[in-house]
Amino acid sequence: MSEVCILSLGTALPGDPVDNATLVRRLGLPDQWEEWLAAFVGTLSRHLAIDLDTGAVRSSLSDLCTEAASLALRRSGRQAQDIDLVVLGTAAPEALVPTAASVVADRLGARGIPAYQLQSGCSGAYQAIGVAYQLMLTGRYRTALAIGGEVFAKFFDLGSDFTDMSTEDLLHYFLFGDGAGAAVLSTEPVSGSLRIESVRTELSGTERPPGQILNWFGPGDRNSGLRTAEEDYKAIEDLVPQLSEAMLSDLLAECDWEAGDIDYILPPQLSVEMTQRIVTQMKLPTATEVSCVRHLGNNGNAALFFQLEELARKICDGNSAVGIAIESSKWIKAALALRKI
Amino acid sequence: MSEVCILSLGTALPGDPVDNATLVRRLGLPDQWEEWLAAFVGTLSRHLAIDLDTGAVRSSLSDLCTEAASLALRRSGRQAQDIDLVVLGTAAPEALVPTAASVVADRLGARGIPAYQLQSGCSGAYQAIGVAYQLMLTGRYRTALAIGGEVFAKFFDLGSDFTDMSTEDLLHYFLFGDGAGAAVLSTEPVSGSLRIESVRTELSGTERPPGQILNWFGPGDRNSGLRTAEEDYKAIEDLVPQLSEAMLSDLLAECDWEAGDIDYILPPQLSVEMTQRIVTQMKLPTATEVSCVRHLGNNGNAALFFQLEELARKICDGNSAVGIAIESSKWIKAALALRKI
Numbered sequence: 001m002s003e004v005c006i007l008s009l010g011t012a013l014p015g016d017p018v019d020n021a022t023l024v025r026r027l028g029l030p031d032q033w034e035e036w037l038a039a040f041v042g043t044l045s046r047h048l049a050i051d052l053d054t055g056a057v058r059s060s061l062s063d064l065c066t067e068a069a070s071l072a073l074r075r076s077g078r079q080a081q082d083i084d085l086v087v088l089g090t091a092a093p094e095a096l097v098p099t100a101a102s103v104v105a106d107r108l109g110a111r112g113i114p115a116y117q118l119q120s121g122c123s124g125a126y127q128a129i130g131v132a133y134q135l136m137l138t139g140r141y142r143t144a145l146a147i148g149g150e151v152f153a154k155f156f157d158l159g160s161d162f163t164d165m166s167t168e169d170l171l172h173y174f175l176f177g178d179g180a181g182a183a184v185l186s187t188e189p190v191s192g193s194l195r196i197e198s199v200r201t202e203l204s205g206t207e208r209p210p211g212q213i214l215n216w217f218g219p220g221d222r223n224s225g226l227r228t229a230e231e232d233y234k235a236i237e238d239l240v241p242q243l244s245e246a247m248l249s250d251l252l253a254e255c256d257w258e259a260g261d262i263d264y265i266l267p268p269q270l271s272v273e274m275t276q277r278i279v280t281q282m283k284l285p286t287a288t289e290v291s292c293v294r295h296l297g298n299n300g301n302a303a304l305f306f307q308l309e310e311l312a313r314k315i316c317d318g319n320s321a322v323g324i325a326i327e328s329s330k331w332i333k334a335a336l337a338l339r340k341i
Numbered sequence: 342m343s344e345v346c347i348l349s350l351g352t353a354l355p356g357d358p359v360d361n362a363t364l365v366r367r368l369g370l371p372d373q374w375e376e377w378l379a380a381f382v383g384t385l386s387r388h389l390a391i392d393l394d395t396g397a398v399r400s401s402l403s404d405l406c407t408e409a410a411s412l413a414l415r416r417s418g419r420q421a422q423d424i425d426l427v428v429l430g431t432a433a434p435e436a437l438v439p440t441a442a443s444v445v446a447d448r449l450g451a452r453g454i455p456a457y458q459l460q461s462g463c464s465g466a467y468q469a470i471g472v473a474y475q476l477m478l479t480g481r482y483r484t485a486l487a488i489g490g491e492v493f494a495k496f497f498d499l500g501s502d503f504t505d506m507s508t509e510d511l512l513h514y515f516l517f518g519d520g521a522g523a524a525v526l527s528t529e530p531v532s533g534s535l536r537i538e539s540v541r542t543e544l545s546g547t548e549r550p551p552g553q554i555l556n557w558f559g560p561g562d563r564n565s566g567l568r569t570a571e572e573d574y575k576a577i578e579d580l581v582p583q584l585s586e587a588m589l590s591d592l593l594a595e596c597d598w599e600a601g602d603i604d605y606i607l608p609p610q611l612s613v614e615m616t617q618r619i620v621t622q623m624k625l626p627t628a629t630e631v632s633c634v635r636h637l638g639n640n641g642n643a644a645l646f647f648q649l650e651e652l653a654r655k656i657c658d659g660n661s662a663v664g665i666a667i668e669s670s671k672w673i674k675a676a677l678a679l680r681k682i
Contacts, residue, residue: 086544091437091438092437093434093437093460095554095555096432096433096434096460096462096555097432097460097461097462097551097553097554097555097668097670097671098462098551098553098554098670098671099460099461099670099671101460102544102670102671102673103671105544106544106671110544111544111545112543112544112545113543113544114468114471114541114542114543114544115544115671115673116459116461116468116472117459117460117461118457118458118459118460119434119437119438119440119442119458119459119460120438120440120457120458121437121438121439127455127457130455131457131472131476134475134476134479134481135472135475135476137479138475138478138479140475200455201455202453202454202455203443203446203447203451203452203453203454203455203456204452204453210438210439212438212439213436213438213439214436214437214438327438329438329439329440329443330438330439330440330443330444330447330456332443332456
């Protein structure tokens with residue numbers, strides 16, 4: 001068994017898009033923030049699982065992942081009982097146990113199967129698809145659900161004094177978004193589906209400090225003065241383009257493809273500005289960019305599924321696509337190569 | 342490639358054992374608690390990563406996992422650069438990102454490899470070994486580290502009013518323990534190692550509410566009134582023995598083994614009382630029990646590695662061993678079959 005295809009995709013978003021003007025107003029920031037975001041970040045809106053008026057979290061990670069997975073399943077023509085493996089990636093678990101992977105599998109009615117949940121950052125969708133893909137290569141599974149989702153809104157502390165917050169910490173509120181996505185993978189090739197040529201994830205963290213830390217707080221940590229989220233945007237700006245190029249070059253070598261063979265590129269989704277810079281630097285003469293960050297923000301483990309959904313609408317028979325992501329906490333490089341069959 | 346062996350094991354525990362008398366005194370509970378624990382629970386001590394006087398967490402999950410993994414690696418005779426895969430399971434991540442899997446791989450000096458972290462409960466070590474094992478069956482990896490660990494002490498809220506707490510909530514403080522374990526897996530069979538005959542994990546949660554919930558708190562959840570940890574001990578008592586028997590019977594059928602063929606049984610490690618009841622019910626006429634719960638408590642994703650370490654000291658050539666665990670949150674059944682070669 002050496003072929004695995006993406007049969008279908010599904011995505012889910014909480015509520016209406018929240019534009020920059022609304023968010024700037026809600027956080028009580030100066031109006032200039034809007035211009036500044038448009039000029040230097042590029043993200044125009046995002047969906048949030050939190051109600052900005054009340055602070056209540058409206059959709060859970062399991063809710064969004066179930067919605068996305070149900071849609072993907074319906075589009076695949078498969079039934080819940082056909083699913084023999086679930087792999088879900090997220091940076092933001094809603095509970096430590098039960099996992100969202102278990103809850104989603106349970107809600108869908110997929111029984112007696114392994115349901116793995118990966119704790120993962122921006123390369124998480126690649127990890128989830130990669131683990132499912134490799135497990136399927138053993139011949140033990142025929143139909144798998146790979147799922148990714150985030151409810152970053154739980155990090156929102158709407159009671160904070162935003163006028164006193166550093167620009168770096170405020171940026172978290174604008175860069176990220178919530179959502180979920182899912183793919184049905186099959187070992188039975190179907191015409192019109194996306195065949196996986198390769199998926200790789202490689203830790204390259206050695207000798208570099210974390211570019212991102214998302215803390216987990218139990219009662220023992222609450223009084224520790226630790227910050228919930230920290231990003232080293234300078235390190236991210238420096239390293240992500242360079243790691244993206246390195247990963248692309250390794251992937252092309254593995255697939256025996258040339259830069260000019262690629263029809264679509266799904267770049268990292270940190271911000272519109274970063275994405276454009278990376279795409280330019282990659283020098284792929286024939287590749288069309290597929291990005292969703294402008295209207296969805298960086299929705300972490302969900303992002304790749306939104307990119308794949310858009311790709312699936314555009315891609316023609318025989319075309320190739322490459323996805324690249326970099327997880328900045330410990331600098332995990334990730335790549336995916338696909339061909340429409 | 343169809344053979345995977347456990348080459349070596351390593352474990353790590355924080356600080357000295359904390360006995361029941363010390364913990365009863367620290368929480369300000371009546372002395373009768375000690376007798377009651379001895380009679381109905383059986384757990385006599387545990388190791389805690391938290392300093393009971395100051396409340397400070399002394400060892401992080403990454404610290405303990407690195408210690409266990411280094412020891413396993415040293416005992417295997419392999420070098421960090423031989424490791425081509427890391428899979429770590431935990432219920433209690435110290436940060437959401439970077440994952441402990443990334444931090445441990447980084448500290449060991451394992452480079453350019455996938456490092457997956459599974460979010461998992463009491464069947465987590467089975468999931469970590471199971472994912473590593475299956476990924477190795479693809480022929481892509483030769484040497485893997487499977488790791489499991491917990492620092493449950495972060496759930497300890499030493500500022501609580503314990504005299505006002507329900508028996509159920511108080512029990513959390515006595516049943517669980519901290520620790521970590523690791524195994525080096527290899528696709529090159531070595532005489533004297535434990536050959537993996539099967540690893541299975543199966544979600545059986547459908548139509549049953551969670552038996553366990555460990556909540557994750559972001560700022561958005563702190564004010565929600567949710568409890569950090571909830572256990573339905575009644576449901577656990579009812580279901581765990583019955584699910585253990587079902588899983589054992591499936592495993593024996595898969596391996597084509599009879600109950601009388603088993604030399605060692607590694608049972609679920611919730612409490613001494615529960616473990617004994619399950620072992621009795623399993624009716625394995627020739628099997629010696631290998632349990633560590635009496636002196637370590639239930640240390641979740643670490644427990645199996647402590648059991649395996651003890652097994653490895655006892656088991657003779659050609660002997661067989663079976664491990665069983667049940668994750669009670671969504672009732673994940675897990676099993677492992679081994680033979681010493």
